[in-house]
Amino acid sequence: MDALxxxxxxxxxKPEALPETPWSLANLDRRIHAAEARLTQGLSLEALALAFFxxxxxxxxxxxxxxxxxxxAWQQARRLFATALGIAxxxxxxxxxxDHRFASPAWQSQPFALIEQAFLLTEAxxxxxxxxxxxVETAHERIVSFxxxxxxxxxxxxxxxxxxxxxxxxxxxxxxxxxLDGLANAxxxxxxxxxxxxxxxxxxxxxxxxxxxxxxxxxxxxxxxLIQYAPxxxxxxxxxxxxxxxxIMKYYILDLSPQNxxxxxxxxxxxxxxxISWRNPDASMADTSFxxxxxxxxxxxxxxxxxxxxxxxxxxxxxxxxGTLLAIAAATMAGCGDERLASVTLFAAQTDFTEAGxxxxxxxxxxxxxxxxxxxxxxxxxxxxxxxxFQLLRSNDLVWSRMIRSYLLGxxxxxxxxMAWNADATRMPYRMHSEYLRRLFLHNDLAEGRFDVEGxxxxxxxxxxxxxxxxxxxxxxxxxxxxxxxQLLNDGDNTFVxxxxxxxxxxxxxxxxxxxxxxxxxxxxGERYIGPDEWADLAVVEDGSWWPIWAAWLGxxxxxxxxxxxxxxxxxxxxxxxxAPGRYVMER
Numbered sequence: 151m152d153a154l155x156x157x158x159x160x161x162x163x164k165p166e167a168l169p170e171t172p173w174s175l176a177n178l179d180r181r182i183h184a185a186e187a188r189l190t191q192g193l194s195l196e197a198l199a200l201a202f203f204x205x206x207x208x209x210x211x212x213x214x215x216x217x218x219x220x221x222x223a224w225q226q227a228r229r230l231f232a233t234a235l236g237i238a239x240x241x242x243x244x245x246x247x248x249d250h251r252f253a254s255p256a257w258q259s260q261p262f263a264l265i266e267q268a269f270l271l272t273e274a275x276x277x278x279x280x281x282x283x284x285x286v287e288t289a290h291e292r293i294v295s296f297x298x299x300x301x302x303x304x305x306x307x308x309x310x311x312x313x314x315x316x317x318x319x320x321x322x323x324x325x326x327x328x329x330l331d332g333l334a335n336a337x338x339x340x341x342x343x344x345x346x347x348x349x350x351x352x353x354x355x356x357x358x359x360x361x362x363x364x365x366x367x368x369x370x371x372x373x374x375x376l377i378q379y380a381p382x383x384x385x386x387x388x389x390x391x392x393x394x395x396x397x398i399m400k401y402y403i404l405d406l407s408p409q410n411x412x413x414x415x416x417x418x419x420x421x422x423x424x425x426i427s428w429r430n431p432d433a434s435m436a437d438t439s440f441x442x443x444x445x446x447x448x449x450x451x452x453x454x455x456x457x458x459x460x461x462x463x464x465x466x467x468x469x470x471x472x473g474t475l476l477a478i479a480a481a482t483m484a485g486c487g488d489e490r491l492a493s494v495t496l497f498a499a500q501t502d503f504t505e506a507g508x509x510x511x512x513x514x515x516x517x518x519x520x521x522x523x524x525x526x527x528x529x530x531x532x533x534x535x536x537x538x539x540f541q542l543l544r545s546n547d548l549v550w551s552r553m554i555r556s557y558l559l560g561x562x563x564x565x566x567x568x569m570a571w572n573a574d575a576t577r578m579p580y581r582m583h584s585e586y587l588r589r590l591f592l593h594n595d596l597a598e599g600r601f602d603v604e605g606x607x608x609x610x611x612x613x614x615x616x617x618x619x620x621x622x623x624x625x626x627x628x629x630x631x632x633x634x635x636x637q638l639l640n641d642g643d644n645t646f647v648x649x650x651x652x653x654x655x656x657x658x659x660x661x662x663x664x665x666x667x668x669x670x671x672x673x674x675x676g677e678r679y680i681g682p683d684e685w686a687d688l689a690v691v692e693d694g695s696w697w698p699i700w701a702a703w704l705g706x707x708x709x710x711x712x713x714x715x716x717x718x719x720x721x722x723x724x725x726x727x728x729x730a731p732g733r734y735v736m737e738r
Contacts, residue, residue, distance in 0.1 A: 183523035197516035201293035208285045219279050226271040234264055243270045248624065251308040251551060256315035265307045273302050289514050296511050309550055317558045324560075331560025339556075354570035357731050361402035363414040365730035367427075368718040369454045373438070373446045375427045375732040376454050378717055379413060383420045385711035389492050390422040390459050391704070394448055396471035397428035400574050400735055403654060404469065406567040410660040412697065419701045420711060421465075424455050426472075428576070430737040433529030436580040440475075440589070441603065443582060448479040456490060457722045459715040463492035465704055469657065470628060471586070473499020477610060477636075478596065482603045484612035493707050495618040495700065497657050498628040501610055502597035502635035503590050508626050513591040518584070525580035532577060568654065597639060610636065616643035618703055620696065622656025623648060631682045637673065645672045645703060647696050648686065661695040668696040 186195065209216065232238035240263065245252055252266045280295040307313040311321075311329075320328040354360050365379035393413070395401040404425065405413040417423050426447060431438065448466075455464055468476030473496040480494050500506055506513075512521075525531050555561045563569065595601040601608055617640065621630025630648055637644055649656045649668040659666050669689035673679075680688070718726035 180523045180526055183520060184527040186520075194514070194517040194520040197293060197514050197520075198297060200516065201287075201290035201297075204290040205280065205283065205286050205294045208283050209279075212283065215283065219275070222278055223275055226275060230264070230268055230271055233267060240267075242267055243274060245270060251306060254316050256319060259315065262307075262313070262315045265313055269302075269305075269307055273299075276302060289510070292508075292511055293514070296508070303550055306550065308554060311558055314554070314558070317554070320559050328558070328560035332557040335556045335560065335562065353565055354567050356400075356402065356574070356735055360407060360567050360570060361405045361731035361735060362408060363405050363411055363417065363730065366717050366726040367728045367730065367732040368424075368458060368724045368726055369450065370727055370733075371446055371450060372435075373429055373442060374451070375429075375727075375734045376451045377425050377427055377730045377732060378458065378726075379417050379423045379425070379730065380717065381422065381714035382414075382417045383714075386420050386422045386714045387705070387708040388459075388461055388710070388712050389463050389465050389704075389708045390424060390455050390461055390715075391416060391465045391467060392451055392455050393423065393425040394451070394466065394468040394472040394476045395426060395428070396469055396473075397431075397443065397576060398471050398578065400571060400576060401425055401427045402731060402735060403568075403571050403658065405731070406571060406658060410567070410658055410663070412658065412660070415660065415697060416701065421701075421704070422459060422715060424451065426451050427732050427734050429734045430576045431530050431579045432577070436525070436529035438579040438582050440582045440585040443475055444479050444482070444603070448475060452479075452490060454724050458719045458724050462490065464490055465493045465495070465707070466491050467495035467497065468499055469497040470499055470653070473497055474501060474590065474596075477501050477613075478601065478603065478608065480613045480615065481608040481610050484614060485606070485608055489614075491613075491615040493618060493704065494613065494615050495620075495704075496633070496636070497620045498622055498625055498633060498653050499619075500590075500628050500632050500635075501639055502632065503594045504597070505629060505632045505635070506591055507629040507632060510591065513587050515592070518587055518592065521587070522580075522584055525578070525583060529580055530577040531580070531583050568658065572654075597635070610639040611641070613640055614642060616645070616707065618645045618647070618700060620647045620649060620657065620700075622651050622653060624651065625653045625656065627653040634682045634685070637679055641679075642675045643673070645670065646685065647699065648689065649696050659695045659697065661697055663695060666695055667691055667693050668699075670696070670699060 229238065229242040233240050233242040252270075257263060257266050276298045277295065280298050281291055283291070286294075311317045317328070363379055365377045367375045368378045369376035393401075393404060395404060405411045408414055413423055413425060428447070429435075452464060452466070455461070466476055466480070468474070476494065477496065477499065480491055483489075483491065503510075511517075521531065552563070555563065589595045589601060593600070596608075596610070599607055599609060617636065619633060619636060621628070621633040623630065625633075634646060637646070647668055647670045649659055650666055651657075651659060659668075669686065669691050671685060671689040718724050720726075
């Protein structure tokens with residue numbers, strides 16, 4: 151029977167949209183905070199004020215540090231002046247490797263080269279001014295440095311039409327046609343925003359162009375659908391693969407177009423593949439907890455996989471937040487003697503959050519209080535709020551460079567399946583998101599032994615299944631050194647891969663994709679721990695995709711191929727339902 155009509159009885163009851171006394175003084179405060187957050191795009195004014203006060207007070211009480219900053223400014227001014235006169239070689243400062251704002255050769259001509267150099271020197275000075283000041287709280291230092299970087303990104307000469315040589319050249323050659331096209335692009339985007347639509351104009355459609363690997367939904371409950379994919383080979387490994395994606399994204403990041411679908415490729419390697427498709431939560435799911443995702447997500451899916459296939463052991467793989475959830479589920483299973491996991495694979499997933507990257511900017515107590523008030527009002531964290539936070543982390547590439555291309559050069563990006571997926575955002579349930587951010591990001595309970603499941607603490611050290619871990623070189627969401635920290639929590643067999651690309655492109659790294667490379671090194675149980683930098687020096691760089699390496703690693707831990715299992719198991723309450731990609735992925 152469809153679980154939508156009869157949800158599992160142990161899921162939380164549907165909460166009221168607002169408390170029974172919505173006009174109490176405390177709730178009025180929350181309404182005010184939520185309204186403030188709408189004006190600040192979710193940023194906490196208190197967090198910003200406290201950070202700048204901390205930094206400003208320490209700077210005011212460090213006169214010799216200010217003298218050093220003044221001396222640095224004078225040195226940079228001399229460098230710029232010497233370069234302008236041709237006394238010193240140009241350039242006097244180079245952009246960061248991931249800064250593509252000034253990549254065009256047009257920026258090498260004068261006076262634009264001098265303008266670029268002056269701006270980059272200013273950025274470097276502010277980076278020195280906002281970091282390394284003794285006494286400033288680490289979280290406050292990150293916030294101040296981030297805020298100044300955002301301000302400078304806005305003031306970049308690349309954003310000013312009459313200072314950007316690319317825009318000047320395009321305007322001259324097209325007779326200002328680029329500006330007219332940019333105005334039309336801006337008007338179209340404003341219409342979409344006013345209507346509350348996403349800005350996805352890629353033309354890619356879920357179930358037609360992406361998420362098209364054949365399969366059927368074999369389990370649906372109030373939280374997720376489980377998709378079983380049809381076999382593509384005469385025989386399969388007896389151990390199926392269960393994929394746990396993050397609910398911060400739609401699952402089909404792993405099933406994009408046929409040529410770069412990890413799921414389709416893995417099925418073609420002779421594996422029976424199952425994948426969770428999470429529901430896009432609404433206000434009725436506000437009280438859904440983090441542990442509900444474990445119980446009614448990972449564990450319900452694992453029960454279904456073993457019942458359908460008859461397998462005693464399952465390879466489990468988790469991506470991003472789904473990998474963190476999988477690690478928690480695996481530790482809970484290990485603590486109670488459940489040995490159904492043959493291996494655990496983590497794609498860009500963290501278990502220790504002490505170095506969790508730039509997302510820590512948004513996980514101070516003040517910032518989380520603001521997020522709580524936003525989510526209290528609506529029951530969920532809106533997808534646009536999440537997208538905005540991720541865009542701010544890479545505003546050069548994801549905000550300003552796109553605006554320059556679209557509104558000043560009049561160019562639209564070439565549509566891609568990854569763009570379509572990125573525009574298909576999801577919401578976060580209030581209770582789950584608050585628990586996750588506080589228990590993991592803010593307090594690091596999992597790594598420090600304080601994470602309780604069903605009344606008892608769990609430990610990653612209890613997991614005896616071998617790990618295969620993938621980190622990506624330019625990941626801003628889950629920095630690879632943070633992903634690597636699992637080796638401090640578990641001394642068992644561990645294979646770590648560091649691949650080129652970022653949080654998404656590094657994982658969607660199909661064989662044949664140009665300019666891909668990776669490093670790999672195995673650590674066996676009992677071998678000494680080596681730090682991430684030493685690991686990077688010892689691991690040999692190999693060209694190509696890491697996918698075949700993973701498939702071979704799974705194969706070494708799998709049995710002799712057997713005939714494929716049937717799709718679903720009606721006699722065990724897992725009757726095949728809708729064809730893949732199912733219903734939940736279509737929810738907006």
